[in-house]
Amino acid sequence: METVYRYGTDEILYNSPGEHWITPASPRNEWQTENMPFWDVKMREHYFDGMHISSININVHEHIRLVTNEQGPLPGMGFVKRGNLTTTAYSGGGPRRFTAGQHNVFMNPYTAVSTEIPAQQNLEILLMSFQPERFLQLAEHAGPVMGQLAESIAANKPTPYLKGPNMPLTPRMLAIILEIEQGCYRGGLMNLFLQSKLLELLALQCSQLEAVNKGETRPAGLSNADMQKVRDAREILLADLHNPPSLSALARQTGLNEFKLKSGFRKMFGRPVFSYLKEYRLERAMELIRGGGKSVTEVAYETGYSTLQHFSNEFRKKFGLSPGSLK
Known part of the structure; x- marks a missing residue:
């Protein structure tokens, strides 16, 4: 896959011939780094059983526009944890802006007419994709959303779901992404672990799409500007787990x-503001404990709890066991 890197002014910075992920020379399960004048990239990729996961963290110095050549359909998903970017897909539909805490489905998450990445930001994204035959295999008897996506792939046509708005990341999705980033298995166990996480994310995303199509989570009464403000509120809420702002602030x-x-937060994210914050804290705490390397006290502090007793009580209520028992 050829990629052309340009400044926002369209001046060519760099031209990379790239490679196709379906047939990698060897597995690349370790973090890789690339330091260029316009950005610093840290990336970790996994290839297994017709599936691919790529965790990408970019410190962006300059406004960059990436231009890629069109490739065949590779059904996939894109999750933006931090930062923002704008993509224009070959499948049409015009530019689509992604901000922190959003995700969507793609016919191919790696190729776009252009991808605009503003300067002076930290961008964290997770990309996942499937070989078409693997996706079609998974889609069999998996519900209406997977069925329609499979039909689009088989006909090599754009997915109808890209016509709708991007969807919000849920606390469980964020927790799964953290699990993927911290995955410490090796070999076949790592492949098994990642496959379970990828499929769980796919199920959560399809469930969200089905709910939207039924009108269950459609944010009635919110303008596009209001929706963006609610997304901003979520980002501010999670930015400092020790001192989250009051509702009025x-x-x-x-x-x-x-x-x-x-009302907008409940409509877009499925729960009240501080219920969402509590869920996020506990899901993150679970994964930090599973990841090892931190004491229960350290995890409690990192996730914003002022006392170990309060943390332990809340953890037990949600998961049915004490945090210490996981250690």
Whole structure:
């Protein structure tokens, strides 16, 4: 896959012939780094059983526009943890802006007419894809969303789901992404672990799409500008787990009144503001404990709990066991 790197002014910076992920020369399961004048990249890739996962962290110095040549369909998913970018897909639909905490499905997450990445930001994304035959195998009897995606792939046509808005990352999705990034298995166990996580993310995404199509999570009464403000509120809320803002402060920072913030947050993310924060803290705590290397006290502090007792009580209520028993 050829990639052309350009400044925002369209001046060519760098031209990379690239390679196709389906037939890698060897597995690349370790973190790789690339330091260029316009960005610093840290990337970890996994290839297994017709599937691919790529965790990418980029410190962007310059406004970059990536141009790639069109490739065949590789059904996949893109999750933006931090930062923002704008893509224009070969499948049409015009430019699509992604901000922190959003995800969507793609006919091919690696190729686009262009991808605009603004300067002076940290961008964290997770990309996943399948060989078409593997995806078609998974889609069999897996529900209406997978079925329609499979039909689009078989006909080499754009997926209808790209016509709708990007979807919000849930606390469970964020927790799975953290698990993937911290995965410490080797060989076949790593492949088994990652396959389970990829399939869980796929199931969560399809469930979200089915709910949207039924109108269950459609944010009625919210304009596009309001929706962006609610997304901003979520990012501010999770930025400092030790000192999250009050509801009134969050409303002031995002320019929404408290009623619209509360109702909009519930509509977009499925739960009240501070219920979402609590869920996120506990899911993150679970994965930090599973990842090892930190004491229970350290995990409690890192996830914003002021006392170990409070953390242990909340953890037990949610997961049915104490954090110490996992250690």
